[in-house]
Amino acid sequence: MIATRTTTVALVGNPNTGKTTLFNALSGLRQRVGNYPGVTVETKKGRMTWKDQGFDLIDLPGTYSLAPRSPDEMVAVDLILGHQAGEPRPDVLVSIVDAANLERNLYLTTQALEMGIPVVVALNMIDVAQAQGILVDADKLGKQLGVTVVPIQANKRRGLDELKQAVAACAGRAAPNGAVAPAFPDAFEQEVSALQKSLGEEVEPFVARRLLLDVGGYIETKLEAKHPDLKQRVEDARQRLQQAGAGVPGVEARVRYGWIRQNTAGCIQRPAQRVVTWTDRIDRVLTHRVFGTIIFLALMLLVFWSIFKWATPAMDLINEAKDALGGWINDALPAGPLTSLLADGVVKGVGGVVVFLPQILILFGFIAVLEDCGYMARAAFLMDRLMARCGLSGKSFIPMLSSMACAIPGIMAARVIENQRDRFTTILVAPLMSCSARLPVYLLLIAAFLPASVYGEWTPVLTMFAMYLIGLIVAPLIALLLKRTLLRGETPVFVMEMPLYKRPSLRTVLRRMFDAGWAFVYRAGTLILASMIVVWALLYFPNTDANGVKYDDRIAALNEPHEEARKELKALKVSIAKESEELEKLNTAAQHAGEAGLPAADEARREELEAAVKPVEEKMEPLQARLKPIDEAINKIKGEWKANSLLGQLGHIIEPVVAPLGWDWRIGTAALASFPAREVIVGTLGIIYDLGEEAEESDLATALQEAKWESGPKAGQPVFSIPVALSIMVFFALCAQCASTLAVIKRETRSWGWAAFTFGYMTALAYIGALLVYQIGSRIV
Amino acid sequence: MNLADIPMLPLELLQAGEAADVAEVHGEPAWIGRMAELGLRPGSRVQVLQPGSPCMLQVNGTRLCLRGEQAMQILVRPVPVAAPAMRLAVEPCR
Numbered sequence: 019m020i021a022t023r024t025t026t027v028a029l030v031g032n033p034n035t036g037k038t039t040l041f042n043a044l045s046g047l048r049q050r051v052g053n054y055p056g057v058t059v060e061t062k063k064g065r066m067t068w069k070d071q072g073f074d075l076i077d078l079p080g081t082y083s084l085a086p087r088s089p090d091e092m093v094a095v096d097l098i099l100g101h102q103a104g105e106p107r108p109d110v111l112v113s114i115v116d117a118a119n120l121e122r123n124l125y126l127t128t129q130a131l132e133m134g135i136p137v138v139v140a141l142n143m144i145d146v147a148q149a150q151g152i153l154v155d156a157d158k159l160g161k162q163l164g165v166t167v168v169p170i171q172a173n174k175r176r177g178l179d180e181l182k183q184a185v186a187a188c189a190g191r192a193a194p195n196g197a198v199a200p201a202f203p204d205a206f207e208q209e210v211s212a213l214q215k216s217l218g219e220e221v222e223p224f225v226a227r228r229l230l231l232d233v234g235g236y237i238e239t240k241l242e243a244k245h246p247d248l249k250q251r252v253e254d255a256r257q258r259l260q261q262a263g264a265g266v267p268g269v270e271a272r273v274r275y276g277w278i279r280q281n282t283a284g285c286i287q288r289p290a291q292r293v294v295t296w297t298d299r300i301d302r303v304l305t306h307r308v309f310g311t312i313i314f315l316a317l318m319l320l321v322f323w324s325i326f327k328w329a330t331p332a333m334d335l336i337n338e339a340k341d342a343l344g345g346w347i348n349d350a351l352p353a354g355p356l357t358s359l360l361a362d363g364v365v366k367g368v369g370g371v372v373v374f375l376p377q378i379l380i381l382f383g384f385i386a387v388l389e390d391c392g393y394m395a396r397a398a399f400l401m402d403r404l405m406a407r408c409g410l411s412g413k414s415f416i417p418m419l420s421s422m423a424c425a426i427p428g429i430m431a432a433r434v435i436e437n438q439r440d441r442f443t444t445i446l447v448a449p450l451m452s453c454s455a456r457l458p459v460y461l462l463l464i465a466a467f468l469p470a471s472v473y474g475e476w477t478p479v480l481t482m483f484a485m486y487l488i489g490l491i492v493a494p495l496i497a498l499l500l501k502r503t504l505l506r507g508e509t510p511v512f513v514m515e516m517p518l519y520k521r522p523s524l525r526t527v528l529r530r531m532f533d534a535g536w537a538f539v540y541r542a543g544t545l546i547l548a549s550m551i552v553v554w555a556l557l558y559f560p561n562t563d564a565n566g567v568k569y570d571d572r573i574a575a576l577n578e579p580h581e582e583a584r585k586e587l588k589a590l591k592v593s594i595a596k597e598s599e600e601l602e603k604l605n606t607a608a609q610h611a612g613e614a615g616l617p618a619a620d621e622a623r624r625e626e627l628e629a630a631v632k633p634v635e636e637k638m639e640p641l642q643a644r645l646k647p648i649d650e651a652i653n654k655i656k657g658e659w660k661a662n663s664l665l666g667q668l669g670h671i672i673e674p675v676v677a678p679l680g681w682d683w684r685i686g687t688a689a690l691a692s693f694p695a696r697e698v699i700v701g702t703l704g705i706i707y708d709l710g711e712e713a714e715e716s717d718l719a720t721a722l723q724e725a726k727w728e729s730g731p732k733a734g735q736p737v738f739s740i741p742v743a744l745s746i747m748v749f750f751a752l753c754a755q756c757a758s759t760l761a762v763i764k765r766e767t768r769s770w771g772w773a774a775f776t777f778g779y780m781t782a783l784a785y786i787g788a789l790l791v792y793q794i795g796s797r798i799v
Numbered sequence: 800m801n802l803a804d805i806p807m808l809p810l811e812l813l814q815a816g817e818a819a820d821v822a823e824v825h826g827e828p829a830w831i832g833r834m835a836e837l838g839l840r841p842g843s844r845v846q847v848l849q850p851g852s853p854c855m856l857q858v859n860g861t862r863l864c865l866r867g868e869q870a871m872q873i874l875v876r877p878v879p880v881a882a883p884a885m886r887l888a889v890e891p892c893r
Contacts, residue, residue: 082836087829119860122838152860233828267828271835292857298848301862305849399864402853406866412853513837513869516855516862 025189026074026106027066028098030130031114032123033080034392034517036142038062040114040172041077042525044182052076054102059090061097068182073189076108084129085228086236088438098133099222107135110188112181114140117147117154117169118518120286121278124163128274131165131199132224136188139167140181145174146518151289159285164198173523200277205262206230206269209255217245230255231270297392297518304396305516314400318419321384325377325423332376340369353570355558363554368547374424374758377454378538379531381420381427386530390522394434395514402512408494409501411435411512414444418493421451422486425759429766430534439505443497445766446776449759450493452486452751455697459750460485462700466719467743481747488751492783538762553691553698556665569659573652580648587641594634601627665691679749679785680742680792682727689749696755741795745788753784805877810845811854811870818846819875826872834873837863845875 031037042049045064052061062077078094086092093102100107113130115123120141130137141156160167166184170177202210214226221241228237229252242248259265304310344361351357388394394416402412413435421428428448435441464478562568577584604624608616616624660666661684669687676686684703692699703718725737754760754777764773807822821843824831834840838858849855852867865873 082833085832085836116860119838122836122859122861125836125838150860232832235829267832267835270832271840275835275840297862301848301855305855307849307851395864399849399853399855402864402866512853512864512866513833514864515837516864 024072024074025110025186026076026108027110027112027185027189028076028078028108029112029114030078030084030094030098030126031080032082032116032126034515035080035114035116035123036172037080037114038077039523039526040112040140040142040170041075042529043172043175043178045075052105054093059093061093066182068179068186071186073182073185074106076105081126083126084133085232087232087234088236090436090438092236092240095224095228098130098135099224109135109190110185111135111137112140112185113137114142114172117141117144118150118152120154120282121275124278124282125274127163128200128277132227134222134224136191137165138181138184138188139163139165140172140177141167141169142172144169145171150293150295151287153287155285159282162281162283162285173520200273202227202269202273203262203264206259206264209259213251213255216251217241217248230259231266233266295518300519301396301516304393305399307400310396310400314397317388321381324384325380329376329380333373336369336373336375340365340373343369353574355561358558359551359554362558363551364547372539374426375535375539377424378427379535381423382430382531382534383527385416385420385427385431386527387522389434390520390526392517392519395516398514399516406512408497410440410443410497411437413514414440414497417444417448418451421448421453422489424453424455425449425451425756426538426762427534429759429762430537432766439501439507442767442772443500443505445763446500446772446779447493447497449754449756449763449776449780450489450496450752452489453756455695455756456485456750458697458700460747462703462718463722463743463747466722467738467740481744485747485751488748488787492752496779496783537765538758553665553694556668557660557663557691559664560662561659563658563662569655572655576648576651576655580645583641583644587638587645590634590638590641594631597627597631601631660687677730678793679745679788680739680796681746682725682737684725685737685742685746689746689753689755693755694757696750696753699750739796740799741792744795745792748791749784749788751784752780752787754780807874807876809871810847810856810865810873810875811852811867813847813850813875813877815847815850817877818844818879819877820844821873822876823874824872825874826869830869830872837861839863839873844878 029037029041041062041064044066046066049062049064052063054061059079061079064075064077066073066075076097078097079090081091081094084095084098086095096102097105098108098111111130111133113127115127127137127139139160141154141159144154147154154169156167156169166188168177168181168184170181172178201207209230210223210226213230214221214223217226225237228235229241229248232238233256238249238252256266259269304313344365347357347361347365351360385394388397397416398412400412401415405412405414414432417428417432417435419428420431425448428451429445432441432444432448435444460482464481468477468481470478561570563572601624604616604620604627607620608624615621661669666683666687669683669690672686672690673681673683676683676689681689688699688703700718703722722738723736727733727735727737760773760777763776764770767773810819810821813819821839821841823841824834824839838861839845839856843858846857847854848857848862852870853864854867854870855862855864
């Protein structure tokens with residue numbers, strides 16, 4: 019039989035029942051994500067076939083009940099009722115239940131039975147139940163419940179054909195009649211039908227029932243707009259029910275669990291005493307206040323170590339590829355706006371995004387493994403006491419911690435927090451944590467102004483630590499403030515289910531990594547690319563000087579007589595590249611070895627290399643001497659170009675604004691240019707201080723030390739001092755200089771408003787912080 | 800002894816390993832409903848796995864964690880369980 023239209027099947031179930039595993043097993047690799055306006059939850063969609071018949075599958079967000087308390091929870095209800103625009107009403111509901119915890123899981127099933135759609139119960143994890151001595155008679159259960167019950171093992175892909183067959187048999191059949199669902203007391207049913215009549219035809223019995231049952235629920239809030247007197251009517255009805263002995267919310271649990279007890283009678287065999295499982299044993303250690311915390315901290319250390327350790331080679335590779343591609347474009351195409359746009363705008367812009375991909379993949383790999391094996395809930399349990407102090411729950415800990423590597427995966431990890439206010443608070447403060455992109459800024463300024471050689475070995479370390487501490491202190495304070503003001507609301511009920519431990523599935527882990535990586539590259543990538551192009555344009559135009567001569571032409575004119583020398587130098591450099599690298603390594607080793615010296619074999623190799631490298635280096639020297647003034651002149655032109663560019667002009671305009679921070683226009687410009695991505699500042703400072711972008715960090719540090727004010731009351735004085743360096747560092751520690759992060763905030767909160775708010779509050783905080791540091795600092799020093 | 804004679808006490812006061820039957824769940828209606836969805840309602844048997852705030856409980860086939868302020872809202876009647884701590888330690892795993 020061929021259906022005239024595709025049958026839609028929706029999956030509903032409690033969290034941790036293997037619903038997503040079942041969905042993946044049924045739908046294979048081809049999946050789409052469904053987004054809905056105004057909510058942050060997603061549904062997954064896929065297709066399955068059974069005997070030439072196609073089915074559309076929808077995986078609804080995991081939930082314990084269909085009693086919506088928020089717009090997010092309303093999505094599942096709207097979808098099942100066919101109220102979600104653009105989505106067909108499902109023809110069959112598959113209610114997936116955990117055999118080891120049947121009664122509680124059937125609670126949701128009883129609500130599904132009231133939806134007016136045929137229901138098939140997928141009895142999952144029968145193996146886990148069996149291991150605990152729990153046996154369920156599926157056939158008998160099906161007869162007593164009045165629906166088809168199919169035993170399955172989603173992770174082992176067992177029972178899937180039987181499930182598909184049951185779904186196909188149900189499709190197109192009429193909804194189960196009222197006798198199947200639990201019967202509420204007559205008094206209650208009368209109130210429901212009275213309420214439904216008064217609200218009009220478009221309100222289903224299910225909605226009217228929820229309206230009565232859910233005190234302060236989302237349906238009440240939603241319908242109130244249309245029916246202003248509704249609240250009073252519902253209140254009165256609840257009063258009458260209370261007197262009739264069927265008061266809410268008690269009546270629902272009583273009726274549903276009563277029905278469940280009655281209809282599961284004789285279907286479940288349990289051991290007299292609960293079997294001790296591996297989960298019990300592992301939990302005794304992992305959730306222990308002391309041992310559990312130590313293990314957790316060690317695990318987190320391992321995760322971060324791996325993020326830095328494993329991601330570095332991949333990141334270097336991406337950086338090298340980016341530079342090589344940029345260099346190739348510069349060589350292959352004539353100088354001009356297009357080449358500059360491609361090399362500096364597009365390649366650097368995209369490269370700057372992709373370079374974070376390894377960190378994101380590794381972090382999400384870990385998160386997926388920890389979540390899939392059941393550990394994540396334990397970590398949240400352990401950290402709850404700490405997080406409660408700033409008005410959040412343990413679930414916010416992992417996102418905040420992840421943000422110390424990079425705020426983007428951190429913000430994405432906040433999806434596990436189901437309370438919306440908590441999730442938003444976490445998302446809004448996560449970018450305050452010191453991420454790895456701030457590191458180059460700290461390193462540069464500390465090397466230039468607080469070097470160990472002058473201030474002692476501990477000064478750089480302590481300064482760095484202080485910078486990280488800023489985020490660790492400010493983020494919880496802002497979180498507390500947000501929870502008391504903008505995101506105020508009832509303290510969410512902190513209740514969390516601890517899933518059983520299980521072996522993580524490779525498929526799930528890879529899927530999570532892929533999804534996270536793709537979401538990042540695709541969505542944040544498009545935005546950062548656009549903003550990099552804008553910054554590039556602002557730094558490139560106008561591309562002619564006051565006399566109308568193109569800067570490119572001036573640079574080319576300077577360069578032309580020395581092309582040959584440059585090529586020669588490059589060839590010489592390449593010819594000894596391998597040797598110089600090895601020599602450098604051995605020299606470093608020799609330094610570390612100190613007086614003991616290198617082993618004889620190494621020392622011999624070192625001398626051999628030195629002998630090979632030396633004559634070539636001697637040949638390079640005159641060439642380098644000849645090119646040095648040329649390079650300096652070119653960098654000067656580039657500096658002039660940047661100063662006259664639109665962004666440079668803007669820098670001059672904002673100088674009065676940044677002057678109280680101790681900054682000159684150049685720092686202001688560099689800070690402005692680094693709003694799309696903060697690590698840009700190192701390169702921008704290099705350009706602005708006439709060093710060229712490829713400047714070595716130590717050269718740049720020297721240039722910064724020597725920089726002088728060009729004009730104004732402080733003309734001639736050094737720009738940088740310790741308070742200025744600190745004020746820049748504090749500014750960078752607190753500022754939202756990352757377009758990708760803002761794009762991800764927009765994506766996760768579904769609103770540009772929150773992204774703009776984050777940008778605004780962080781920039782204000784950064785300015786105030788930098789101002790305080792400079793004003794107080796310059797009075798002390 | 801009659802069941803009603805056993806004094807009720809807040810869930811928070813149970814020690815590690817102690818078991819009890821839930822007698823009353825107090826507080827906001829929404830929270831009572833939420834607890835019922837999770838299987839914690841009058842009549843359920845709970846056992847404390849980790850005391851304190853948050854605490855971890857075994858409720859039928861599930862383990863839940865709750866904060867102290869919520870555990871105070873749940874009144875229970877303790878039931879004797881044969882040395883549960885010992886049982887966990889010596890019984891073989893299945």
